[in-house]
Amino acid sequence: xxxxxxxxxxxxxxNKNKLRSLLSGFxxxxxxxxxxxxxxxxxxxxxxxxxxxxxxxxxxxxxxSGRTTKAVEGYQTGRKIQFDNQLYKTLKEEFSDDIxxxxxxxxxxxxxxxxxxxxxxxxRAVNPDHQFIxxxxxxxxxxxxxxDLKNNTKNIVIGNLVVEDLFGDIDPIGKYIDLNKIKxxxxxxxxxxxxxxxxxxxxxxxxxxxxxxxxxxxxxYIDQINLTYDPAFSEQEAIIFGNRLVDKIKDVFFVAENDQxxxxxxxxxxxNQEITQFNAILAILVLIIGMGTLVAGVVGISNIMIFIVKExxxxxxxxxxxxxQPRSIILLIILESIFITAIAxxxxxxxxxxxxxxFDLEDYWITDPGVSTSLVxxxxxxxxxxxxxxxxxxxxxxxxxxxxxxLRDE
Amino acid sequence: xxxxxxxxxxxxxxxxxxxxxxxxDLHVDKGEMVAIMGSSGSGKSTLLNIIGILDELDSGEYxxxxxxxxxxxxxxxxxxxxxxxxxxxQSFNLINFKxxxxxxxxxxxxxxxxxxxxxxxxxxxxEKVGLADWxxxxxxxxxxxxxxxxxxxxxxxxxxxxxxxxxxxxxxxSATSHEIMQFLQQLNDEGKTILIVTHEEDISLxxxxxVRLKDGVIMEDKKVxxxxxx
Numbered sequence: 001x002x003x004x005x006x007x008x009x010x011x012x013x014x015n016k017n018k019l020r021s022l023l024s025g026f027x028x029x030x031x032x033x034x035x036x037x038x039x040x041x042x043x044x045x046x047x048x049x050x051x052x053x054x055x056x057x058x059x060x061x062x063x064x065s066g067r068t069t070k071a072v073e074g075y076q077t078g079r080k081i082q083f084d085n086q087l088y089k090t091l092k093e094e095f096s097d098d099i100x101x102x103x104x105x106x107x108x109x110x111x112x113x114x115x116x117x118x119x120x121x122x123x124r125a126v127n128p129d130h131q132f133i134x135x136x137x138x139x140x141x142x143x144x145x146x147x148d149l150k151n152n153t154k155n156i157v158i159g160n161l162v163v164e165d166l167f168g169d170i171d172p173i174g175k176y177i178d179l180n181k182i183k184x185x186x187x188x189x190x191x192x193x194x195x196x197x198x199x200x201x202x203x204x205x206x207x208x209x210x211x212x213x214x215x216x217x218x219x220x221y222i223d224q225i226n227l228t229y230d231p232a233f234s235e236q237e238a239i240i241f242g243n244r245l246v247d248k249i250k251d252v253f254f255v256a257e258n259d260q261x262x263x264x265x266x267x268x269x270x271x272n273q274e275i276t277q278f279n280a281i282l283a284i285l286v287l288i289i290g291m292g293t294l295v296a297g298v299v300g301i302s303n304i305m306i307f308i309v310k311e312x313x314x315x316x317x318x319x320x321x322x323x324x325q326p327r328s329i330i331l332l333i334i335l336e337s338i339f340i341t342a343i344a345x346x347x348x349x350x351x352x353x354x355x356x357x358x359f360d361l362e363d364y365w366i367t368d369p370g371v372s373t374s375l376v377x378x379x380x381x382x383x384x385x386x387x388x389x390x391x392x393x394x395x396x397x398x399x400x401x402x403x404x405x406x407l408r409d410e
Numbered sequence: 411x412x413x414x415x416x417x418x419x420x421x422x423x424x425x426x427x428x429x430x431x432x433x434x435d436l437h438v439d440k441g442e443m444v445a446i447m448g449s450s451g452s453g454k455s456t457l458l459n460i461i462g463i464l465d466e467l468d469s470g471e472y473x474x475x476x477x478x479x480x481x482x483x484x485x486x487x488x489x490x491x492x493x494x495x496x497x498x499x500q501s502f503n504l505i506n507f508k509x510x511x512x513x514x515x516x517x518x519x520x521x522x523x524x525x526x527x528x529x530x531x532x533x534x535x536x537e538k539v540g541l542a543d544w545x546x547x548x549x550x551x552x553x554x555x556x557x558x559x560x561x562x563x564x565x566x567x568x569x570x571x572x573x574x575x576x577x578x579x580x581x582x583x584s585a586t587s588h589e590i591m592q593f594l595q596q597l598n599d600e601g602k603t604i605l606i607v608t609h610e611e612d613i614s615l616x617x618x619x620x621v622r623l624k625d626g627v628i629m630e631d632k633k634v635x636x637x638x639x640x
Contacts, residue, residue, distance in 0.1 A: 012507065012512075013507065315505055317503075319520075320488060321491060322520055322568075323492020324488060326488070400484070
């Protein structure tokens, strides 16, 4: 029943009724274009939002210390809480099942020089795990390793902008630079994922934490502890885990439970929760508006199909008088509807894509707006189904018109 | 060829019903050329529509070529129309976005013929009505007489047993009317059974038999001497 001849019929009818075809196509194309643009912009928003937080592993917890604000068990307020290797060890052992990676951080500002080049940088003295928490990508060489830690080596890993500043085109691996007049050997160069948005991250120098503790203070102090939790944790579990960590540390240092300042944690799970909520609200909004647009398109094509059938009543009557069976009338109209919907829908998608790509929207918090292939497919399928439905009801009615009534129609 | 017994048909008009055909008995043999006459409202078009399986009868019997036409599904009705009947209408009823050849080929499409075959057959019938040179023209590029000849070619394309013409000359001037009637006579000579609904006396006299309808009953049914145009 569906053969080349039928398509010839449809193509002829579309071709000979150009205005009608164009009008109905335009409705669908316009609806799909709006739909695409809308989804694209929403995706762009999400991309921007996600990018802003992409510098670190998304299951990280950063723990800072401060001064106590509540007196407890004979301790005065204003006592400074100082993390140290003992705490690092305790956390690592006690929460070994829940912690994925963990590192201490010691901060130090240094003046670095190589040859005639000289500049100020911040040093982060860390454990080897740090690489995975900060998502640093190695460009050359290696990151700080356990052997460095054990031997208090004077090996450092530098950011790609440090290389640009100090070395220019010279290969830095194996070279020595002075940090506050002490020589350190460059063993690796890293690049930051959030390159550009935060150039400070690419001007960091990493060294073994044990080395820094020895050189800069001859103590075992740690300024900050960063860790990532078991990625299998749900957001809720992660938040609970974060609280357990903080409670443990407060316990160790005799800090009041309700002291918000002495031990603080920044838990990505909380931020993730906010992002998830933001995305969910955005998704719902987009869904409502998007569906509204689609529904408008479907209603539009339904109206046009009803109009088309009305206009073609006489033709349908002639066809029936000549021996057309109801089935062939229904197929003729439905396939025409599907044909218009599919083609116009595709054009709408393309137009939407063109519109999204032709404007630079970075300034408006929209990054890489676009729609996924699966969404495009889903929208197309929805449209074809809608086209079928939109065509079916009027087609069914047309097919059941008595030929004599149809023929009388002028 | 065609047998009608005690045919009744009425139309619902709101609350009341209009009794249009009140017991028609009509027998037409193969090779006849019959004019169905009557003023407007006499029921002649309704009769033609029922004969053409475009409309359904209320009661009575209708047998076409030995097959009883009763309670047909839309599909069956379409098949019978395609196989048995060729229609010629007063207003031609050509599909305006199809050229002459495509119009003539349409019933063959519904017969399920291959495209090549359709075009060959359609061309043959266009030649027969003398419009081979106009095969690529759209209906609005043709004169009234030409349109009606295309319509006749279309009606003949499926090689029906019965040709039904509803006021075939109603929209034509008298010269063109004669031309069309001459062609119908020629077809009848070749053995085609033809039924023509008309209200024009001179047209009816070009047929071999006249059936006069008035108020839904047959007033008169007589053989006449055909006014030959050939």
